[in-house]
Amino acid sequence: MAARAGVSTATLYRRWSSKDDLVIAAAADYHETLDTQSDSGSLEGDLRAVLRAKAATLTGEGGRLMQALIGEATQNTALAEAPHRRLPHTGAPTGGGGGTAGGRPR
Known part of the structure; x- marks a missing residue:
């Protein structure tokens, strides 16, 4: 990754303290580049x-990487918990009875 960005690994580790980060x-x-907002006029x-x-995400250009990340998350707690800490809230219900208010978690 450092070579592709044209920087040293030290530069990467100044910004991110670990490979996980x-x-x-x-x-x-990558998540921010995905556009899943749709208003077709019907729920269906x-x-x-x-x-x-979602299917395009898993089968397209980044699909193999996303599948590898999902697999790694089964063994790596930090990676498994990351979507709950770092990725933006989508407003989609997550179950568990917590509900949402105005598209935001309560």
Whole structure:
């Protein structure tokens, strides 16, 4: 990654204290590039659009990387907890009865 960015590894570790932190930050940046907002006029149309976008995420250019991250998260607690700490809230219900108010967690 350092070579691709044209910097030294020391430069990377000044910004991110560990490989986990770097991977989590990269995944968060990637997440921001995904557009799953849809308003087709129907719930069915919106769900189809979201599911197509998710399928493209797992089968497209970054799909193998995302699958590897998901697999690694089963063994790496920091990586598994990262979406709850770092990725933006989507407003989607998460279950567990907590609910949302105004698109934000209560």
